[in-house]
Amino acid sequence: MKKICMILMSILFLSSCSENTNKKNTDNKVEAKEQISVSKSGVDVLSEAIMTDSLNADLYVQRARLNLSEERISQSIKDINSALSIDKKNIDALLVLADIYYALGDENNILLTLNKACEYAPLDSRPIIKLSELSFLQGNFRMASAYVDKALELDKYNPKAYYMKGMIAMSANDTISALNNFMTSRMQQADFVDPLIQLAHIYMAKGDTLAKSFYKEAIAVDPDNYYLIYDYAMYLQENGFPEEALSCYDSLLNIMPDNTDFIYNKGYVYLVYLGDNDEALRCFDKVLQLDPTSVNALFNKGRTYEQMGDFINAKSIYLQILKDNPDYQLAIDAINRISE
DSSP, X not given: OHHHHGGGGGSSOGGGOOOOOOOOTTTTOOOOOSOOOOOSXXXXXXXXXXXXXXXXXXXXXXXXXXXXXXXXXXXXXXXXXXXXXXXXXXXXXXXXXXXXXXXHXXXXXXXXXXXXXXXXXXXXXXXXXXXXXXXHHTXXXXXXXXXXXXXXXXXXXXXXXXXXXXXXXXXXXXXXXXXHHHHXXXXXOTTOXXXXXXXXXXXXXXXXXXXXXXXXXXXXXXXXXXXXXXXXXXXXXXXXXXXXXXXXXXXXXXXXXXXXXXXXHHHHIIIIIIOOHXXXXXXXXXXXXXOTXXXXXXXHHHHHHXXXXXHHHHHHHHHHHHHHOTTOHHHHHHHHHHHX
């Protein structure tokens, strides 16, 4: 359950979040690390709009938000400073500024900024929700819950408040309460992807095929969330749907054809779940062509040879791995296995 709770750690805050997973490589499955960028055309459009309306604070806020999503922190800060110089009480600007400070790891300034937003707009639940998120990330679940209750006093149908109630419940291993709150969040805002992801994770942990339905619903809401699609592909390959997992990886590779994580996982599916050694070798060779340092790909190339009964090539690869990585336990175990 801890894995599900900590999913919030990978987002900026709810206003700019996406899903991520914490897959481990103990079984040689790896996680997508490549930063996937959004379209840059929006920044160009906003820049043109600002040229004709340079005193419109909201335009600077929108451009700052886009720049932040592209990890152009300095440009985002510049835009927010421009917005606040025009309107120092612009709540949207202060919320984006809090996100910037989060990206910079500056918790003190996050708190100062959100408190200022609460002062300027005491009836706006958004900065209160972000204060709840901050408290949650700091491990202060009691304070997080208090902020959520305050937000619900202002807006009893707030979907993000119920989402946070679900996250807080997960931190206490109260799955039933978490499910209820994520469901409520989903009912209040059908296009809010975060509770759908959490519902998928909860049902996945239960071994319930409802997880698949919630993944599909989440992807329908956010079809360009490539991390979500990757997470779904991992679920599919581990839960008896290898062909569908391959389809997900292929759709991702159509966008990022040289992403070694996606190619690697295709190879893993072919090797472990479909027994297609030729396709597995092709995938692992492609990974090694793009990244010759990938020990996992090299190991699974050896594992594929072993599965084909070619113990000479398999052993050669395992020994090659141990030459540079003498503590690589999987290779040690493989050598012992084929030497018996």
